[in-house]
Amino acid sequence: MNVQPFCNRLQGSMPKIGIRPIVDGRRGGIRESLEEVTMAMAQKAADFLSENLRHSNGLPVECVIADTCIGGVAEAARAEEKFARENVGVTISVTSSWCYPTETMDQHPTRPKAIWGFNGTERPGAVYLAAAMSAHNQKGLPAFAIYGRDVQDIGDTTIAPDVQEKLLQFAKAGLAVATMQGKSYLSMGSVSMGIAGCIVDETFFQNYLGMRNEYVDMTEFVRRMELGIYDKAEYEKALAWTRENCKPGTDYLPEHLKRSEEQKQKDWETVVKMALIARDLMIGNPKLAEIGYGEEALGRNAIAAGFQGQRAWTDYFPTGDFMEAILSSSFDWNGIREPFILATENDTLNAVTMLFGHLLTNAAQIFADVRTYWSPEAVQRVTGHTLQGRAAGGIIHMINSGPAALDGTGRQTKDGQPAMKPFWEITEAEVQACLDATEWCQAVDYFRGGGFSSDFTTREGMPVTAVRINLVKGIGPVMQLAEGYTVELPEDVHNKLDRRTDPTWPTTWFVPNLTGEGIFKDVYSVMNNWGSNHAAMSCGHVGGDFITLASMLRIPVCMHNVPAERVFRPSAWTAFGGLEPVGADYRACEAYGPLYK
Numbered sequence: 001m002n003v004q005p006f007c008n009r010l011q012g013s014m015p016k017i018g019i020r021p022i023v024d025g026r027r028g029g030i031r032e033s034l035e036e037v038t039m040a041m042a043q044k045a046a047d048f049l050s051e052n053l054r055h056s057n058g059l060p061v062e063c064v065i066a067d068t069c070i071g072g073v074a075e076a077a078r079a080e081e082k083f084a085r086e087n088v089g090v091t092i093s094v095t096s097s098w099c100y101p102t103e104t105m106d107q108h109p110t111r112p113k114a115i116w117g118f119n120g121t122e123r124p125g126a127v128y129l130a131a132a133m134s135a136h137n138q139k140g141l142p143a144f145a146i147y148g149r150d151v152q153d154i155g156d157t158t159i160a161p162d163v164q165e166k167l168l169q170f171a172k173a174g175l176a177v178a179t180m181q182g183k184s185y186l187s188m189g190s191v192s193m194g195i196a197g198c199i200v201d202e203t204f205f206q207n208y209l210g211m212r213n214e215y216v217d218m219t220e221f222v223r224r225m226e227l228g229i230y231d232k233a234e235y236e237k238a239l240a241w242t243r244e245n246c247k248p249g250t251d252y253l254p255e256h257l258k259r260s261e262e263q264k265q266k267d268w269e270t271v272v273k274m275a276l277i278a279r280d281l282m283i284g285n286p287k288l289a290e291i292g293y294g295e296e297a298l299g300r301n302a303i304a305a306g307f308q309g310q311r312a313w314t315d316y317f318p319t320g321d322f323m324e325a326i327l328s329s330s331f332d333w334n335g336i337r338e339p340f341i342l343a344t345e346n347d348t349l350n351a352v353t354m355l356f357g358h359l360l361t362n363a364a365q366i367f368a369d370v371r372t373y374w375s376p377e378a379v380q381r382v383t384g385h386t387l388q389g390r391a392a393g394g395i396i397h398m399i400n401s402g403p404a405a406l407d408g409t410g411r412q413t414k415d416g417q418p419a420m421k422p423f424w425e426i427t428e429a430e431v432q433a434c435l436d437a438t439e440w441c442q443a444v445d446y447f448r449g450g451g452f453s454s455d456f457t458t459r460e461g462m463p464v465t466a467v468r469i470n471l472v473k474g475i476g477p478v479m480q481l482a483e484g485y486t487v488e489l490p491e492d493v494h495n496k497l498d499r500r501t502d503p504t505w506p507t508t509w510f511v512p513n514l515t516g517e518g519i520f521k522d523v524y525s526v527m528n529n530w531g532s533n534h535a536a537m538s539c540g541h542v543g544g545d546f547i548t549l550a551s552m553l554r555i556p557v558c559m560h561n562v563p564a565e566r567v568f569r570p571s572a573w574t575a576f577g578g579l580e581p582v583g584a585d586y587r588a589c590e591a592y593g594p595l596y597k
C-alpha cells in the first residue's frame with residue numbers, strides 16, 4: 001500500500017480505538033458465563049473497525065482491546081493504563097449483559113466514547129446500556145449509545161447492519177477528533193481583504209479542536225525563494241511535470257495588461273516554488289537539513305493551513321492558486337498522495353471545515369466561494385434556457401476565486417458515479433483525467449502579480465455535502481451544511497453564466513437536496529441562509545458524519561438536510577429536548593461547552 005511519506009511527517013502516532021469488554025463481575029457462574037462471549041464481541045468489533053476504516057494518510061486503523069474483561073473499577077483502571085500507553089483516542093465499550101455502570105465506565109473527560117449494548121434478553125445488555133448512559137449524562141460525560149434494532153441470540157457474534165453503521169459513524173468522527181488534537185493550523189499571511197473567517201480565533205482552535213496556531217509572514221516565501229531554501233532536485237522535477245501536465249488556458253486579460261511569454265514562464269517557476277515552500281512550511285522536509293536549514297526542515301506540524309494571497313501578495317507576486325490547487329489535490333509530481341488541507345485567502349474557518357471533511361471522507365475537498373444563486377427565471381432571462389432535472393429549481397454557483405483541488409473535476413469514479421476518492425483508490429488514469437479536465441488560466445486583472453488558476457467544471461451527478469463553520473458572537477462556532485448533487489449545464493448556457501463572473505475559475509454547479517420545509521424548502525433559501533462567502537465541499541452525503549463530529553466538539557448545527565436516521569449524537573442530547581432536535585443541539589453544546597475548555 002502506498003502510504004504517502006509526506007503526511008506521515010506530522011508528529012504524533014495515529015490514534016487507536018480502545019475496545020472495552022464489560023461484564024457483570026460476580027464470580028461463581030455469572031462472570032464466567034460472560035467472559036468468552038463478551039471478548040468475542042470485542043474482537044468482532046475490533047476486526048470490523050480495522051477492516052472498514054483507514055486513516056486519511058492510508059494507514060489502517062488499529063484497535064486495542066483491554067487485556068481482560070472489565071467487571072469493576074480495578075480492571076477499568078488497568079484498561080485505561082493500557083490505552084494511555086497505546087495512544088487510544090476513542091473508546092467503545094461492548095457488552096451483552098448487565099454490568100455496573102459507574103464502576104466500569106470510561107471516565108476520560110475528553111475522549112469520544114460509545115457503548116454498544118447487545119440487543120439480547122438472555123442477559124440484559126440493553127439495561128446496562130441505558131443505565132450506563134444515565135451515568136454518563138449525570139456526570140456530564142456525553143456518550144454515544146449503540147443499540148441494534150432487532151433482538152439477537154446471545155451466542156450470535158454477527159454485527160447487525162444498523163449497528164455497523166453506527167460503529168463506523170462514531171469511530172470515524174471520534175478518530176477525527178483525536179487526529180487533529182495537538183496538531184497546528186498554519187497561517188501563511190494574515191487576514192485577506194477583511195474576511196472575518198481569516199481572523200485566527202485561537203480560543204476556537206485551542207478549546208474546541210485541541211489545536212495550536214502557528215504563523216508565518218508571506219515574506220518567508222520570498223526569503224526561501226531568494227536564498228534557495230527548497231529541494232532543488234524536487235523543484236526541477238516539479239517544474240518539468242507541471243510544464244508537461246498543466247496546460248495553459250485562455251488569457252482573458254486586455255492587451256495592455258497582458259504579461260509577456262517570458263514573464264509567464266517566470267511566473268510558472270515562482271508558483272511551483274511556492275507549492276514546495278508551502279508544503280515544507282506545513283510539515284517540514286528533511287532535505288532542507290541537508291542544505292544547512294535544520295530549523296526549516298522541521299516544519300510546523302500543520303495538519304491544515306491557509307494562504308492569505310490577496311492582496312499583500314497578489315498585488316505584486318503571482319497568485320497562490322497553483323500552490324493551493326495542487327497541494328489540495330490527491331496527486332502531484334511525486335505521484336498519488338494524501339491531499340494537504342490548504343485554504344484560499346487564509347480562511348481559517350473554511351480550512352477547519354475542509355479538515356473535518358478530509359478526516360471524515362479521507363478524500364480531497366473543494367474550496368469555493370458561494371457566489372450566485374441562479375433562479376430558473378434568471379437563467380431563462382439571461383440564456384433562454386429552461387433548467388432541467390435536478391437543476392429545475394435553481395442552482396448555486398460554487399466557484400473559487402482561483403483554485404480548487406483537481407479532484408473537484410469529478411473525473412474519478414466510484415460505484416459508477418463521479419467522486420473524490422481516498423488517494424489509495426485513485427488510479428493513474430483518473431489522475432490523468434483530472435489533469436486533462438483542468439486548464440490553467442492566466443489570472444485576471446484583480447491579480448496584478450499574475451499567476452494561474454485551475455479552471456474546470458465539476459462533472460454532473462457527484463453526491464456532495466457543502467459545509468461551513470462560522471463564528472457567531474454569543475454562541476461560538478456554528479456549523480451549517482447541505483447535502484446535494486453537482487449538475488452540469490449545456491455548454492453555451494454554462495459559458496453565458498460563467499462569463500458573468502470569472503471564467504478562469506473552477507465551477508461547481510450545486511443543487512441541495514430539498515426537504516420541502518424551512519430553509520430546505522427551496523434552493524434560494526439555502527443560498528440566502530449561507531453564513532459566509534465560502535463553503536467546503538466533500539464528496540458523498542456525509543452530513544451525518546459532520547453532525548456526529550460537531551456534537552463531539554460541541555459545535556451546534558444550525559441548518560442541515562440530513563434524514564433523521566443518519567443523525568447520531570450522544571444520548572444526552574435527547575434530554576436537552578428530543579422533540580426539537582436543533583434547539584436540543586444548541587442547549588447541549590452550550591451546557592457542555594467546548595471539549596477542551
Ligand SMILES: C[C@H](O)[C@@H](O)[C@@H](O)C(=O)CO
Pocket residue numbers: 195310345369400401446533
Ligand atoms: C477576486 C476577488 O477578490 C475574490 O477573491 C473575492 O470575490 C473572494 O473570493 C472573496 O471570498
Ligand SMILES: [Mn+2]
Pocket residue numbers: 344345368369400401533534
Ligand atoms: Mn473567496
